Amino acid sequence: MSELTLKKFLAGDVELESGETLPDARVAYCVRGTLNSTKDNAIIMPTHFGGTHEHSQYLTGKGRALDPAHYFIVTVNLIGNGVSSSPSNAGGPTFPVVTIADNVRLQRRLLIETFGVQRLALAVGHSMGAVQAYHWAALYPNFVERVGAICGAAKISRHNDVFLQGMRGILTADPAWKEGHYDAQPLLGLRTMARAWGAWPPSSHFFRHAHYEKLGYSSVSDFMERYWEATYTGMDANNVLAQIATWRSADISANELYKGDFEKALASITARVCVMPCTSDSYFPPDDSKIEISHMNNAVLRPIKSQWGHWAGSGRNPEDTDFIDKQLKELLLN
Amino acid sequence: MSELTLKKFLAGDVELESGETLPDARVAYCVRGTLNSTKDNAIIMPTHFGGTHEHSQYLTGKGRALDPAHYFIVTVNLIGNGVSSSPSNAGGPTFPVVTIADNVRLQRRLLIETFGVQRLALAVGHSMGAVQAYHWAALYPNFVERVGAICGAAKISRHNDVFLQGMRGILTADPAWKEGHYDAQPLLGLRTMARAWGAWPPSSHFFRHAHYEKLGYSSVSDFMERYWEATYTGMDANNVLAQIATWRSADISANELYKGDFEKALASITARVCVMPCTSDSYFPPDDSKIEISHMNNAVLRPIKSQWGHWAGSGRNPEDTDFIDKQLKELLLN
Numbered sequence: 306m307s308e309l310t311l312k313k314f315l316a317g318d319v320e321l322e323s324g325e326t327l328p329d330a331r332v333a334y335c336v337r338g339t340l341n342s343t344k345d346n347a348i349i350m351p352t353h354f355g356g357t358h359e360h361s362q363y364l365t366g367k368g369r370a371l372d373p374a375h376y377f378i379v380t381v382n383l384i385g386n387g388v389s390s391s392p393s394n395a396g397g398p399t400f401p402v403v404t405i406a407d408n409v410r411l412q413r414r415l416l417i418e419t420f421g422v423q424r425l426a427l428a429v430g431h432s433m434g435a436v437q438a439y440h441w442a443a444l445y446p447n448f449v450e451r452v453g454a455i456c457g458a459a460k461i462s463r464h465n466d467v468f469l470q471g472m473r474g475i476l477t478a479d480p481a482w483k484e485g486h487y488d489a490q491p492l493l494g495l496r497t498m499a500r501a502w503g504a505w506p507p508s509s510h511f512f513r514h515a516h517y518e519k520l521g522y523s524s525v526s527d528f529m530e531r532y533w534e535a536t537y538t539g540m541d542a543n544n545v546l547a548q549i550a551t552w553r554s555a556d557i558s559a560n561e562l563y564k565g566d567f568e569k570a571l572a573s574i575t576a577r578v579c580v581m582p583c584t585s586d587s588y589f590p591p592d593d594s595k596i597e598i599s600h601m602n603n604a605v606l607r608p609i610k611s612q613w614g615h616w617a618g619s620g621r622n623p624e625d626t627d628f629i630d631k632q633l634k635e636l637l638l639n
Numbered sequence: 640m641s642e643l644t645l646k647k648f649l650a651g652d653v654e655l656e657s658g659e660t661l662p663d664a665r666v667a668y669c670v671r672g673t674l675n676s677t678k679d680n681a682i683i684m685p686t687h688f689g690g691t692h693e694h695s696q697y698l699t700g701k702g703r704a705l706d707p708a709h710y711f712i713v714t715v716n717l718i719g720n721g722v723s724s725s726p727s728n729a730g731g732p733t734f735p736v737v738t739i740a741d742n743v744r745l746q747r748r749l750l751i752e753t754f755g756v757q758r759l760a761l762a763v764g765h766s767m768g769a770v771q772a773y774h775w776a777a778l779y780p781n782f783v784e785r786v787g788a789i790c791g792a793a794k795i796s797r798h799n800d801v802f803l804q805g806m807r808g809i810l811t812a813d814p815a816w817k818e819g820h821y822d823a824q825p826l827l828g829l830r831t832m833a834r835a836w837g838a839w840p841p842s843s844h845f846f847r848h849a850h851y852e853k854l855g856y857s858s859v860s861d862f863m864e865r866y867w868e869a870t871y872t873g874m875d876a877n878n879v880l881a882q883i884a885t886w887r888s889a890d891i892s893a894n895e896l897y898k899g900d901f902e903k904a905l906a907s908i909t910a911r912v913c914v915m916p917c918t919s920d921s922y923f924p925p926d927d928s929k930i931e932i933s934h935m936n937n938a939v940l941r942p943i944k945s946q947w948g949h950w951a952g953s954g955r956n957p958e959d960t961d962f963i964d965k966q967l968k969e970l971l972l973n
Binding site for chain 1: 796797798799800801802804805806808809812813814827828830831834835836837838842843844845846847849859863921924926927
C-alpha cells in the first residue's frame, strides 16, 4: 500500500449538528485511481470504528470491484479515529460530539471543494462505514448513485445502543479516566472494555470453530490478549469515546430533512442499494436490514452467509471478502 | 407461593472437585407435592444464575407439567446464590470454586439421604439449571429417567466463556472490590457489569419490539436502570463471582468418568432428553444444541421460537412458558 498518501482537507471551524463548533476541522483521506474528465467515477469509502484508511483497502485493488484502474476511490477517516480531527490531536476531553451526519457533510465538502465531484458512483463501507454510506444516500439523494452497505444499518438499533452504552460505561468506570482529563491512558478501563467487547464482533460460530487460529492466534486467551487487549490498549480513550458517540448518533432521519421520520428518510433514497448484512452479526442482524429494505425503493438484500459475525465485512475472511466483491461488481454494472 | 418452605440439607465438610473443602455445606431447597410410596415421582429443578427456588416456580403448579398433585418437585438453590452456602453467608473472598458437578453431587446426596430417592422422573431447569440437569444425566445415567434442558448446554462454549470472563473483568476492575475483601459492595463494578450484561440475555428482537414494556418498563433507560442496575447492585459481588466460576466449570466430561471426552459423555446419557434452546439465545444458541443432540441416543430438539432470547426460558413470556410446559408434558408422558 505504498501508494497511499495521506492528505488532509482543512475545513476550518465547522458548526456541528449539536450547535457546537469543531475548530480547525481536518478530514484525513487518501485516494486511489484517477478522477475521469466527466467526474463520474468517484467512490467514497468512509472508515469503520477503530479503523483508518489503511484498514479499508482490502476492498480495493486490481481486479476488485473497487479497481483503481477504473475508479477514483476516496477513503475518508472518520472524525475521532485519531487520524482525522480527534480528541487525541485536538481538544482532548473537550472534543465535541460529531455525528455521522456531521461526518458526511464534511466529506461532501471535501469532494466538491477539492475535486469538483458532484455525484458519487458509489458510497460504500463496512460497519460505521456502511452507516455513513446510508447517511450519504438519505441526506444527499441526488449525489449518490449507488450504496454498498456491508454489515451496517441506517439507524442504530436499541440493542446495539445498549451494547455501546455498556462499553462506554466500562471505560469511564476506570478512575484513571478522570472525566477524560487523564495524564496517562486509563489502561485498566481500555483492557476491561476490550475483553468484554471481544465477545461481540466475532460470532459464537467463530469461537466454536476456532477461526481465531486462521488469524494466527493459538487459543482464545491468546486471541483475547494479543488481539483485543493489545488493539484497544493501543487506542486513545477519548478517541474511543468520541467514536462511540458518533456511532450512537446513527439515524438517517434525525435531521431537519426528515425530522425523525425514519421510513420517509429510507423512502427518499434514490440510490441503488446493495445491503450485505452478515447472517451471524450481533450488531446489525439481517432482520434489521430486512425492515430497512422494505422501505427503500431500490434496494436488494445480499446476506453474507458466514460464521465470522460482524467481522465478515472486515476483510479478515477471504471468502466473505470475495462474496462482497462480487456483489459490488454486480452493483457497479448497473 | 406461601406453601414454599425453605429447608436446608446439611452436608458437612464437602471435598470439592478442585481438592478444596467446602466447610459445613448447606444446600437450601424447597419441595412441592408428595413423594409416592414407590419413590418414582421425584423431579429435581436446580436454580439458574442469580435466581433462587422462588424464581423457578413458574414451571410448577396445578395443570402444569410439573403439577404438585402428581410429582414431588425438589427445587434446589445453586451453591453461591446467596441462599445455599455462598460467599455472603460463609467464607466471603475465600469461598472455593464449586463446580456444576459439585452441585449435582450434593443434590444427589440430598435426594438419597433425606428422601431415599434413587431415581428421578425428571431433571429440569433453565440456563444453569439446564446445565445442572445435563450433568445429572451424564454423571448418574441410572439415576435420571428424563431431562428437560431449557436454554442451556452440556458444556460452556468458548463464546459463552469469553462473555463471562468479560463480566467478571468488569466487576473485579472496581477498586472497591479489593480482591473480594470489600467493606461495602463494589457498587460501581456491579452497576457497570449490569449495564454491559443487559445486552445479552434479552435478544436484539426483544429490544427492537420493546418487549421491556410488557415487563412494565417505559423505555430502554428505565429498563436498564430499574431492572439491570437494581437487580445486580442488589447482589453480593463475591456471590456473583462464585456463580460465574460455577458457570464457567460447565462440562459434563470434565471428570474422572469421561476424562474430557465430551462425545463419550453425551453418548453415555440414557435419559430421554428434551432440548429446548431459544432461537434468539446469545448464550446457548440452537446450533450448539444440535451438535450435542447428535451425540445423544435419546434426545429431541424442541426450539423455542421466540424473540425473548435467553429469557424465553425464564418464565417472563407466558407464550414461551406455555410452549415449554407442553414439551415437558409430552416428555413426562413417555
